[in-house]
Every structure is written in C-alpha cells, then in structure tokens.
Amino acid sequence: MRKGCYDPRERIKDMDIDGVDAQVTFPTLPGLAGAAFIEIQDRPYALALMRAYNDWLVDEWQAADPERIISAGILPLWDLSAAAEELRRIYERGMKCISLPSHPNSLGVAPFGDPSWEPLWDAMEETGVPAEIHIVSGKADVSFLQDAAGSPAEVFVCMAPSSNMQIVANLLFSGILHAHPKLKFISAESGIGWLPYFLERADYTHRKHQFWTGTKIDVTPSDLFRQSIYANFISDK
Amino acid sequence: MRKGCYDPRERIKDMDIDGVDAQVTFPTLPGLAGAAFIEIQDRPYALALMRAYNDWLVDEWQAADPERIISAGILPLWDLSAAAEELRRIYERGMKCISLPSHPNSLGVAPFGDPSWEPLWDAMEETGVPAEIHIVSGKADVSFLQDAAGSPAEVFVCMAPSSNMQIVANLLFSGILHAHPKLKFISAESGIGWLPYFLERADYTHRKHQFWTGTKIDVTPSDLFRQSIYANFISDK
Numbered sequence: 001m002r003k004g005c006y007d008p009r010e011r012i013k014d015m016d017i018d019g020v021d022a023q024v025t026f027p028t029l030p031g032l033a034g035a036a037f038i039e040i041q042d043r044p045y046a047l048a049l050m051r052a053y054n055d056w057l058v059d060e061w062q063a064a065d066p067e068r069i070i071s072a073g074i075l076p077l078w079d080l081s082a083a084a085e086e087l088r089r090i091y092e093r094g095m096k097c098i099s100l101p102s103h104p105n106s107l108g109v110a111p112f113g114d115p116s117w118e119p120l121w122d123a124m125e126e127t128g129v130p131a132e133i134h135i136v137s138g139k140a141d142v143s144f145l146q147d148a149a150g151s152p153a154e155v156f157v158c159m160a161p162s163s164n165m166q167i168v169a170n171l172l173f174s175g176i177l178h179a180h181p182k183l184k185f186i187s188a189e190s191g192i193g194w195l196p197y198f199l200e201r202a203d204y205t206h207r208k209h210q211f212w213t214g215t216k217i218d219v220t221p222s223d224l225f226r227q228s229i230y231a232n233f234i235s236d237k
Numbered sequence: 238m239r240k241g242c243y244d245p246r247e248r249i250k251d252m253d254i255d256g257v258d259a260q261v262t263f264p265t266l267p268g269l270a271g272a273a274f275i276e277i278q279d280r281p282y283a284l285a286l287m288r289a290y291n292d293w294l295v296d297e298w299q300a301a302d303p304e305r306i307i308s309a310g311i312l313p314l315w316d317l318s319a320a321a322e323e324l325r326r327i328y329e330r331g332m333k334c335i336s337l338p339s340h341p342n343s344l345g346v347a348p349f350g351d352p353s354w355e356p357l358w359d360a361m362e363e364t365g366v367p368a369e370i371h372i373v374s375g376k377a378d379v380s381f382l383q384d385a386a387g388s389p390a391e392v393f394v395c396m397a398p399s400s401n402m403q404i405v406a407n408l409l410f411s412g413i414l415h416a417h418p419k420l421k422f423i424s425a426e427s428g429i430g431w432l433p434y435f436l437e438r439a440d441y442t443h444r445k446h447q448f449w450t451g452t453k454i455d456v457t458p459s460d461l462f463r464q465s466i467y468a469n470f471i472s473d474k
Contacts, residue, residue: 105387110387111387111388113387113388113389114387150342150347150348150350150351151348151350151406151407151410152350152407152410152411152412152450152453153446153449153450153451154406154409154410154439154442154443154446154450154452155403155406155407155410157442157446157450158402158406158410158435158438158439158442159402159403159406161438162399162402162431162434162435162438165395165396165399166392166396169388169391169392169395169396170388170389170392172391173388173389173391173392173395174389175389191434191438193433193434193437193438194399194431194434194435196430197399197428197430197431197434198395198399198431200430201395201398201399201428201430202391202395205391205394205395206391209390209391209394212390213389213390213391213394214390215389215391216389
C-alpha cells in the first residue's frame with residue numbers, strides 16, 4: 001500500500017505529484033458519516049471512539065498541512081444535542097467540515113426535517129461549518145439502495161451518484177434551509193449532470209403540489225439550492 | 238365523475254376535445270403491471286381475474302376505437318411460461334402492449350436478468366409487443382421508494398419520474414437486450430430530462446467497470462438504449 005494512504009506527510013507529496021492543491025478526506029474505518037460507530041449500541045464507547053477519531057484527524061492527519069488536507073469530522077447522531085456539542089468542540093480545534101449521512105433512516109437517525117436536528121443546525125450556522133453528504137452513506141449494508149439482489153453489479157455503480165437526489169430533495173423540501181439560511185451542505189461524489197433536470201423537477205413539484213403538501217417553503221427549491229447547497233464533480237468533458 | 242373515465246365512447250369524445258389522437262391506458266383497479274392481482278396468493282383465481290380483465294380491455298374498453306385507445310395488458314408474472322402464453326393469447330385478440338413492473342422484486346418476481354424471464358422475452362420478440370414500464374409500479378405499498386417515513390411529501394413527487402433509472406439500468410446491463418435485440422420497452426411517465434446524464438453515466442460505468450463486473454454486454458449501454466428503449470414526456474418547454 002502506498003504510504004500516502006496512511007501517512008499525511010507522504011500524502012502531501014502525492015498531492016504535489018497529482019497537482020492537487022487541497023482535498024477533503026472522508027472517514028474510512030469509521031464509515032462515511034461515522035456509520036460504523038453509530039451502529040455501536042454502547043453509546044459512551046461509541047462517543048469516545050468518535051472523539052478519539054476527530055482528535056486524531058486534528059492532531060495527526062490534517063496536522064501535516066491543515067490548509068491542504070481538510071478532514072470531515074463525525075458526530076454522535078443518536079443524540080443531536082451531543083452532536084452539536086461535538087461540532088463546537090472540533091470547530092474550536094480547527095476542523096472545517098463534517099460528514100452527514102445520505103440515508104439517515106438506515107442508521108435509525110431521524111430525517112433532516114425532524115425538529116430533533118435543530119441543535120445541530122444551530123451549531124452549524126453559528127460556526128459556519130458545512131456538512132458533506134457523501135453518496136451512499138448510511139448503514140454499512142448498502143442493500144437499501146438496490147431494489148433486487150439479482151441486479152447486475154453495474155446497476156449500483158450506475159445509480160450511486162444520482163442517488164443523492166433523495167437527500168437533496170429532503171433538504172430542499174424539509175424547510176430547514178428556509179429556517180436556517182446560513183446552513184451549507186455539499187452533495188459529495190454525486191456528480192452534477194443530474195442537477196439541471198432535478199432542479200427543474202423540484203421547482204415543478206413545488207409549483208404544482210404546494211397546495212396539498214402543506215409545503216414548508218415559500219421560495220422555489222432551486223433558490224434554496226443556490227443559497228445553501230454545493231455539489232462536486234470528478235470528470236468534465 | 239366524468240363519464241370518459243369509465244365509458245370508452247365518452248372517452249373518445251373527451252380525447253377529441255383535448256386534441257388527443259391516441260393514448261395508452263394503464264390498469265387502475267388491477268394496479269400497474271397487474272400488481273394487485275399478482276399479490277393474490279390463490280393463483281388460479283388471480284389468473285382468471287387477469288384473463289377477464291384483459292378480455293374486458295379487448296371486448297369493451299378499446300373496442301370503442303382500437304386505433305385510438307391502446308390498452309396495456311397484464312400478465313401472471315408468478316409463472317413466466319404462463320405469462321408468455323397469456324401474451325400470445327391477448328396478442329391474437331388484438332392487444333398491442335403490456336404493462337411490466339418497475340420494481341419486480343417488490344412483487345416477489347425475479348429480476349429481469351433472471352433466465353426464468355426467457356419464455357416471455359421470446360414471446361415479446363415473436364409478437365413484437367412492447368412492454369410499458371410505468372414509474373413506481375410494483376407492490377401496492379410504495380414505501381420501497383422512500384428512504385424515510387418522515388420525508389416531506391414532495392420528495393416522493395420529485396423523485397418518482399427518475400426512479401425509473403433503476404429499471405432502465407437493469408435492462409441495459411442485464412444482457413437481455415443483447416440476447417433479444419427485438420425486445421421493446423417504454424419507460425412510461427418517467428420524463429426524459431434525466432436521460433442524457435443517465436446514459437453518459439451508464440456508458441462510463443460500462444467503460445470503466447466491465448473488467449470486474451463480468452459484464453453481459455459488449456456494446457455500449459447507450460447503443461442498447463437506442464435499439465430497444467423508448468421514453469415519454471408530459472411537458473416540454
């Protein structure tokens with residue numbers, strides 16, 4: 001295994017070779033959004049693991065060059081007040097972003113529109129820390145993304161990026177971006193090719209269906225997207 | 238209720254008012270793809286219901302004008318040899334298309350790539366009858382489409398059309414369009430705005446991942462799409 005995979009000083013050299021100025025690194029061992037720790041039922045133990053991981057990110061990993069390696073912190077999402085507290089702690093320690101799940105339900109975590117998230121939204125607005133929502137982040141078993149066990153392997157690969165549509169739609173229609181205009185989210189590894197279609201569809205949905213849905217927003221979803229959501233891409237031709 | 242909803246002769250008049258030349262009508266009481274009948278465990282009874290429904294489509298519903306009302310027939314998908322037999326029977330009786338589910342797994346039906354579908358693919362090629370795959374067709378309970386029960390109602394509306402990506406990807410990568418080049422499928426009520434992104438992603442998936450997936454195709458997915466799959470749209474601006 002290449003040293004740049006685990007030694008951040010070696011990684012900086014690899015980034016120079018590749019012409020990479022800066023990068024956001026996501027949790028591997030703890031799982032995206034810290035899923036593997038969230039699935040541990042011994043909560044004090046899981047919280048200790050999360051704090052140790054976040055401290056390691058600050059003290060070892062991004063310490064090699066905090067301007068070039070930006071680590072995504074993880075939070076104890078089973079208790080969103082504790083999550084807000086951990087966010088404030090790691091922000092004070094120098095962390096610049098967090099990793100939240102694209103499929104909170106798969107982890108037994110409330111949907112983003114639930115009022116229990118309010119303490120974390122407040123802490124994100126207060127600190128200005130954005131949340132990266134990586135595609136297919138949630139329960140370690142990703143079968144929640146596949147209709148049929150017998151699907152060809154390519155179906156998962158083909159569907160994975162645009163599967164973030166679902167959580168972006170949740171963000172847009174949940175009302176939280178309206179109530180918390182300073183929140184920032186990144187749709188990570190999702191590509192951007194589906195966005196023009198999706199935002200047109202979201203605006204259509206709002207325009208045509210707001211009369212029965214009890215809508216929580218009074219601006220268009222695409223306005224909220226431009227206000228609060230970023231997305232990244234890998235290749236552009 | 239407007240008479241055109243249940244009286245096909247009145248419906249033709251409504252179509253004239255609306256400027257509609259011809260239309261494909263989908264099963265309502267039996268559910269898209271006949272899902273409500275497929276969920277009946279008394280199979281001989283369910284088959285009798287299906288045949289009666291298909292006969293009613295021919296004798297009553299599309300009889301008003303078979304050139305302008307094209308009914309989608311339903312098949313006993315729990316036994317795909319019986320399904321092939323019913324397809325041949327209704328084709329002989331004058332039916333021009335069938336309704337297949339976007340989520341076969343939700344009905345306990347094998348994925349389209351499974352060899353058990355071969356008798357039906359043969360019958361479709363032999364008769365030239367295309368299959369309409371309507372969005373969100375499968376189990377009566379559509380919760381299989383939603384990650385979280387707490388999602389705003391708009392999320393379902395926003396996601397529903399492009400949710401057909403999943404079954405189109407299954408068709409493209411399953412190999413059946415390669416083995417049966419005369420098959421024809423329609424992605425129904427799915428819109429078309431997501432297709433340019435999706436086909437680029439499908440081709441990328443094939444190009445980059447064919448070396449480990451044990452791919453069943455040796456042409457690009459977009460070639461197979463152009464060969465065998467149609468999609469429709471509602472509004473165009």
